[in-house]
Amino acid sequence: MNIIRSGTKNLILQCHDCHKAFQVLREKYGVEIFISKSDDMYKKYLSVMGMLDERNTLVLLSTKMEPKLSFEYEDFEYILVVNKRIEEVLMHLVLIKEIAYIKDVRLTPTMVIMRTTGNIDKYIEAVNRDVEGEVILSDDIHEKYGQGTVIIFTQKKIRGPLAHDDIEERAIYSKKNYADLIQYLENRTVKYINASIDNKDWAELSIKIYDSYEQYDLHYERLAYILNELDCGLILGESWGRDAALSFLSVGIYKIRLFTYLEPKAIKQITLGLEYLDDGRRIVDYDIYSRRKKYFWSDVRVDGIKKRDELGQYYRKKLVSELSEDVLVELRLLEKRINRWT
Numbered sequence: 181m182n183i184i185r186s187g188t189k190n191l192i193l194q195c196h197d198c199h200k201a202f203q204v205l206r207e208k209y210g211v212e213i214f215i216s217k218s219d220d221m222y223k224k225y226l227s228v229m230g231m232l233d234e235r236n237t238l239v240l241l242s243t244k245m246e247p248k249l250s251f252e253y254e255d256f257e258y259i260l261v262v263n264k265r266i267e268e269v270l271m272h273l274v275l276i277k278e279i280a281y282i283k284d285v286r287l288t289p290t291m292v293i294m295r296t297t298g299n300i301d302k303y304i305e306a307v308n309r310d311v312e313g314e315v316i317l318s319d320d321i322h323e324k325y326g327q328g329t330v331i332i333f334t335q336k337k338i339r340g341p342l343a344h345d346d347i348e349e350r351a352i353y354s355k356k357n358y359a360d361l362i363q364y365l366e367n368r369t370v371k372y373i374n375a376s377i378d379n380k381d382w383a384e385l386s387i388k389i390y391d392s393y394e395q396y397d398l399h400y401e402r403l404a405y406i407l408n409e410l411d412c413g414l415i416l417g418e419s420w421g422r423d424a425a426l427s428f429l430s431v432g433i434y435k436i437r438l439f440t441y442l443e444p445k446a447i448k449q450i451t452l453g454l455e456y457l458d459d460g461r462r463i464v465d466y467d468i469y470s471r472r473k474k475y476f477w478s479d480v481r482v483d484g485i486k487k488r489d490e491l492g493q494y495y496r497k498k499l500v501s502e503l504s505e506d507v508l509v510e511l512r513l514l515e516k517r518i519n520r521w522t
Contacts (some may be wrong), residue, residue: 182408183369186339186362187291188232189266193273194245194284198257201241201281205260208276209269213261220480222251222319223344225259229291230342237262237269242391245284252319289330290358294363296348297411298376304333304350306375311361313354316346328355333364337409337504370414373441382413382441383470387451389434390460390465395518397433399464403436403454406499409507411442412447444468448475454493460493463518 195201205211215224229238241258242249249255262269266287273282288522296303309317311331319333333348354361374380389399404415416437440447451466477488485491500508 182338183295183297183373183411184362184365184369185293186234186358187293188229188236188238189234189324189331190238190288190289191242191269192240192245193282194282194286195257196281199425202258202260204276204280205239205241205262206273207505209260210263211260211262215259217254217257221254221256221259224253226347227341228259230293230338230346232261235263235265237264237266239269245286245401250319252295273353276482278416282432286304287327289328289353291511292329292331292358292362292501293338293342294331294333294365295373295411296333296335298374299378300333300348300376302334302378303372303376304348304352306372307365308352310364311352311354311356313352313356316351317330317360317457318349318351328353329358329361330354335506336420354520363503376449377441378440382439382516383444384416385438385440385444385447386469387438387447388467388469389428389436390467391463398514398518400434400484402511402518403451403466405510405522406450406454407438408502410450410462412442412450413438415439416425444470444473444475445480448477449480449495452477452480452492453497453499456489456492456496457515457519458512460489462492463515472517 193201202214207216215221215228218224225238234237237305239260239262240256241260242255243257244255245273246255247405270285271279273285294307304315307313313331316330331352331354333351334342334346335348336342336346356364370382387403389396389403391399400418407413407415416439418434418436420434448468451468455462455464455466457463477491480491480495481496482491485494503511
C-alpha cells in the first residue's frame, strides 16, 4: 500500500523586492514551474506540492517575516519550484543573498503526506496519539511553526496533484524530528488502518494468475497496480507454480499472496472486473483462495445477471467508475501492452 510519503521542503524568503528576487532566483536555479500571486494561489500550491518530494524545495517569497504568514491574507507574492534539496538551496542563498534582494530566511515544518482509509477521525486520532502532536488546521501550516513536522491527510492517492478539496482540513503538528518520525509512521501503517476499521481481522489471500499466452508479468503488474491504487492491502510475495487443469495435464500459473483487510468477495469483484477489457474481451483468469476456499464468480453475483461474462463486464464498469482519470490512463496503457499478445 502506498499510504505515506515525504513532502517537499518549504523555505520562506523575506525580500526587499519580491519581483526582482523572483527574476534572479528563476535565472539562477533554472526554475520552470512557479506560481504568481492570485486568488487561487493556495490551490495551485497544494497541486504542485502533491507532485514533489524531499528532492525539491518550494521557495515562497514575501515582503514580510512575521510569526504568522498566510495564503488567506495574500502574504506570498511568488512560489518557485527549485529542483534541489533544501540544504543545497540554503548554502547557495548565502552566496547570492545581496543580489537576490533577500532580507531574511525562514524554514517551515517538513511535510509528511498520509493517505487515510476507513474512519478518518479514528485514523487521525491514532496517529496523533503516537506522535504526541497537536491537531491544527491544514490551512495554517505556514502561520505558526518554523520547525518540526506537519502531517497532512488525504483520501486520494498521494503520488500526484492534490486539489484543495482533497486535503483533510485537520493536520497534525509534531515537534519530533522528521527523519525519525516518517520511519516511525511507516512502521505503523497497518496499525492506523486497523484503528480506522475498528481493528477488524486481516485475511491472507492467494491469487492465481492463468494466461494461455503466458504474459504473467504484465497481468501481475496490472493487478498489483490496481490493488495498490485501491489500497486493498499488502502483497507479501509472489511465486511460480503448476496447477492441474485436466487429468494428466498441468498448466503454469503465477501466484500472489495478498494480506488484506477487505472481504475476499470484495477482492474477487475487483479481479473479476480486471479479467475483462472495456470492449468485453476476457484476457486473463484470476482465481481467489482464502484458507483453501476458492471464491467463484457465482459468489459475487448481482441480481439480474446470470452469465459470467456479463457479470465480469458489470464489475469492469464498476471498477472504472472508482478510478481517477490518471489511473485509468495508466491501466489502459498496460492493457494495450497485453493486447498485443491476445
